[in-house]
Amino acid sequence: xxxxxxxxxxxxxxxxxxxxxxxxxxxxxxxxxxxxxxxxxxxxxxxxxxxxxxxxxxxxxxxxxxxxxxxxxxxxxxxxxxxxxxxxxxxxxxxxxxxxxxxxxxxxxxxxxxxxxxxxxxxxxxxxxxxxxxxxxxxxxxxxxxxxxxxxxxxxxxxxxxxxxxxxxxxxxxxxxxxxxxxxxxxxxxxxxxxxxxxxxxxxxxxxxxxx
Amino acid sequence: xxxxxxxxxxxxxxxxxxxxxxxxxxxxxxxxxxxxxxxxxxxxxxxxxxxxxxxxxxxxxxxxxxxxxxxxxxxxxxxxxxxxxxxxxxxxxxxxxxxxxxxxxxxxxxxxxxxxxxxxxxxxxxxxxxxxxxxxxxxxxxxxxxxxxxxxxxxxxxxxxxxxxxxxxxxxxxxxxxxxxxxxxxxxxxxxxxxxxxxxxxxxxxxxxxxxxxxxxxxxxxxxxxxxxxxxxxxxxxxxxxxxxxxxxxxxxxxxxxxxxxxxxxxxxxxxxxxxxxxxxxxxxx
Numbered sequence: 001x002x003x004x005x006x007x008x009x010x011x012x013x014x015x016x017x018x019x020x021x022x023x024x025x026x027x028x029x030x031x032x033x034x035x036x037x038x039x040x041x042x043x044x045x046x047x048x049x050x051x052x053x054x055x056x057x058x059x060x061x062x063x064x065x066x067x068x069x070x071x072x073x074x075x076x077x078x079x080x081x082x083x084x085x086x087x088x089x090x091x092x093x094x095x096x097x098x099x100x101x102x103x104x105x106x107x108x109x110x111x112x113x114x115x116x117x118x119x120x121x122x123x124x125x126x127x128x129x130x131x132x133x134x135x136x137x138x139x140x141x142x143x144x145x146x147x148x149x150x151x152x153x154x155x156x157x158x159x160x161x162x163x164x165x166x167x168x169x170x171x172x173x174x175x176x177x178x179x180x181x182x183x184x185x186x187x188x189x190x191x192x193x194x195x196x197x198x199x200x201x202x203x204x205x206x207x208x209x210x211x212x
Numbered sequence: 213x214x215x216x217x218x219x220x221x222x223x224x225x226x227x228x229x230x231x232x233x234x235x236x237x238x239x240x241x242x243x244x245x246x247x248x249x250x251x252x253x254x255x256x257x258x259x260x261x262x263x264x265x266x267x268x269x270x271x272x273x274x275x276x277x278x279x280x281x282x283x284x285x286x287x288x289x290x291x292x293x294x295x296x297x298x299x300x301x302x303x304x305x306x307x308x309x310x311x312x313x314x315x316x317x318x319x320x321x322x323x324x325x326x327x328x329x330x331x332x333x334x335x336x337x338x339x340x341x342x343x344x345x346x347x348x349x350x351x352x353x354x355x356x357x358x359x360x361x362x363x364x365x366x367x368x369x370x371x372x373x374x375x376x377x378x379x380x381x382x383x384x385x386x387x388x389x390x391x392x393x394x395x396x397x398x399x400x401x402x403x404x405x406x407x408x409x410x411x412x413x414x415x416x417x418x419x420x421x422x423x424x425x426x427x428x429x430x431x432x433x434x435x436x437x438x439x440x441x442x443x444x445x446x447x448x449x450x451x452x453x454x455x456x457x458x459x460x461x462x463x464x465x466x467x468x469x470x471x472x473x474x475x476x477x478x479x480x481x482x483x484x485x486x487x488x489x490x491x492x493x494x495x496x497x498x
Contacts, residue, residue, distance in 0.1 A: 010482060011442055017374070067460070068460050068461065068462075069435060078286065081460065084460055085245075087242075087244035087245060087248070089243060089244045090220060090243045095242050095244045095245065095247045095431070097244075097432065098285055099245065099432060100287060111248065113247075114248065115244040115247070115248065116248055117216065118216050118220070118244070120218070121214045121215065121216035121217070122214065145215075146214075146215055146216045147215070173470075
């Protein structure tokens, strides 16, 4: 069952085990995915910023290392660069910060989630995956508080269950699901490029939209 | 109005209030990070909304200092990004060596770790004695810390690693005196460094510089304030002068890019080669 609402943006976070988890989810998204996607994956601070370009070679959705002040574009997965926090700016551009680590991490999932919640409110979908940390729990709480939707990977299916378990225990996510169900949800919650009128399928006359 | 929109409105009002009451201008700071800092301040001072803090800051100068501290950018370390310091040694120092005297502006110096890193590098390259460093920040409190040059001993271990990776030629401990659990910067590093209050959002040019360092400050500004700051740097640099930004900062929003050569793309080190932007577009600055 897909819920009867569509979202404006997606933020996702993972730590240990995140490479494989994100690869699986990104592979499921189409080239013209209708939502902007921002991703924090905990990596070594000395890692080159182009690392996400090598993720999931078969994927169709383009990925891009986030640059300060770039627009937060639909149909692109923007990855936080190593050693910088990634935030969403009020004017829906990307923003980087060198502020102190949060939950021993920079980039931090909480920082991305909380900033995006402040911009999109009920229009935000937050997704928290595998990891051995407690980063993301506060972010999930904040998204819930401002009316957005939150999904956490079922800890029993996660390569490292600590991070999703922390969020499930302390942040009451909207759904707890396996990776494939999460990918399906990302598809269901995105606005459809061509709205389908239920009446069309039942043979009724579609509304006449040629008149002004 | 949704709750998230309400908080944005409260922040706008708060910043306008602080500016008009006290002259501290945070109105063109990138809002995402600023909002995070405001929320941190709310939590630390027991307020449940941003708007609640407005009457407090209006009537209480002590609280203003808390606000200024919370909103200033004071993250810094010694030899952060060691390869950047290697690039300075290899690509910038040869230019600087051609000058009989050198003026350096370190904008947004916070508690001073980076300007002392620079001073060490200049010493090892043999150009410290003909250099004057201007290290500026708008936060009087952190500027005092920078002047004092006292740092916790336990951070020095990480800094020592950075220093060696950045091409250090001696031992970092040669430049500090340890006492109890702190270290203090040696006087010979401090003697050519002048610390001064300066706000990139509201103040102007104060001298002609051969090198300007401003790393990981512009990312906290919106595009308009970035242009203002970059314009100040441009007006301050001599022809052939060097501008070093943070590795995620560029001149691409400022229309200055055409007048600068990229000396090091990864570490965003620029050299001014063209006529100044202002002179080219508007005649001499008034």
